[in-house]
Amino acid sequence: MKAARPDVDAALTQALERVLAPLASLCMAHGVTYQAAAELLKRAYVQAARAAQPDGAAKRDISRVSTTTGLTRREVTRITRDTVAPMILRPSPATQVFTRWMGNRRLHDQRGRPRALKRQGPAPSFESLARSVTRDVHPRSLLEELCRLGLARVNARTDSVILVRNAFVPSDDPSRMFGFLGNNVGDHLAAAVSNVLAQGSPHLEQAIFADELSEPSLAKVHRLVGDQWKALLTALVPAIQALIEADRKAGRAAHQRLRVGLYSYHAPMGRPEKKGKES
Numbered sequence: 003m004k005a006a007r008p009d010v011d012a013a014l015t016q017a018l019e020r021v022l023a024p025l026a027s028l029c030m031a032h033g034v035t036y037q038a039a040a041e042l043l044k045r046a047y048v049q050a051a052r053a054a055q056p057d058g059a060a061k062r063d064i065s066r067v068s069t070t071t072g073l074t075r076r077e078v079t080r081i082t083r084d085t086v087a088p089m090i091l092r093p094s095p096a097t098q099v100f101t102r103w104m105g106n107r108r109l110h111d112q113r114g115r116p117r118a119l120k121r122q123g124p125a126p127s128f129e130s131l132a133r134s135v136t137r138d139v140h141p142r143s144l145l146e147e148l149c150r151l152g153l154a155r156v157n158a159r160t161d162s163v164i165l166v167r168n169a170f171v172p173s174d175d176p177s178r179m180f181g182f183l184g185n186n187v188g189d190h191l192a193a194a195v196s197n198v199l200a201q202g203s204p205h206l207e208q209a210i211f212a213d214e215l216s217e218p219s220l221a222k223v224h225r226l227v228g229d230q231w232k233a234l235l236t237a238l239v240p241a242i243q244a245l246i247e248a249d250r251k252a253g254r255a256a257h258q259r260l261r262v263g264l265y266s267y268h269a270p271m272g273r274p275e276k277k278g279k280e281s
Contacts (some may be wrong), residue, residue: 015180021191028183044223047071048081096147098135100154102166104232105239121145128163168232189261213271220268227266238262 029039049068052063064082068075103109103116109126111117119128122141132141145163148154153167193205215223242260249256 026093044071044073044077045081047073048078094142094175095132095136095139096153098153099132099144099167100148101235101239102135102243104168105235107236107240111237115234116168118157118160118164118269121156121161121163168228186261186263190263190265215268224266227264231264233261236263 025039029035047070047146051067054070054189055066064075064078066074067078071078073081082136103119107114109119109131119131121127122129124130129141129144132139132144135144145154145156148163149156154163154165158162190207193207196202197204197207246256
């Protein structure tokens with residue numbers, strides 16, 4: 003039995019309340035009942051229990067999971083039978099084209115903004131950019147998808163392609179929005195939990211907090227954060243792509259995935275919090 007840890011338990015309870023509150027708001031906004039959400043939590047408990055002891059004997063698995071989670075053996079059996087493994091949302095080829103265009107300095111103008119690309123021909127062109135991402139989808143199809151998403155447009159007079167947005171946020175596609183929410187927040191939370199539990203190498207998971215800001219100051223911070231994201235994107239995308247290609251040429255086992263993000267959030271001031279860096 004674990005020793006009593008009132009301070010730690012209270013802090014954990016507060017952390018869970020902060021994490022669960024926006025999830026409850028999301029569920030209520032989309033008609034997900036408590037019963038449905040509780041069922042998902044049960045599934046998560048079962049998956050976590052199995053992940054904690056992946057080498058457990060199969061014949062004792064149901065009993066072990068039941069004891070660990072507090073669920074009945076019948077519930078564990080039912081959940082095991084009905085659970086489908088969650089899927090990770092993979093970037094579409096069109097999304098990858100957009101990301102490389104945003105992140106490649108050679109495709110930017112002197113002000114660091116993505117410049118117009120001729121539609122066809124040798125690099126730098128949209129056709130060569132599209133083919134650097136995939137040869138399984140025709141560049142014309144990728145261009146049509148980018149235009150459909152409102153990310154790019156074609157200048158018929160110059161036969162060139164222009165990016166019209168600097169971020170891929172598919173607000174008109176709820177399925178993809180939910181996919182981004184689950185994958186981005188899921189990985190962020192997984193990094194924080196792994197750090198708290200001291201599992202493996204520490205993940206970078208830090209934030210800056212400030213209060214007493216006016217609306218005009220907040221607008222300036224938003225622009226600054228956007229500029230910082232563009233700089234990070236421009237630095238990381240080519241570097242990561244080069245590493246992927248180096249791994250491929252060297253024949254190294256490439257079984258690791260990576261997600262790097264930047265977020266900001268603002269709300270009216272509530273109870274006082276300590277200013278400065280949080281980890």
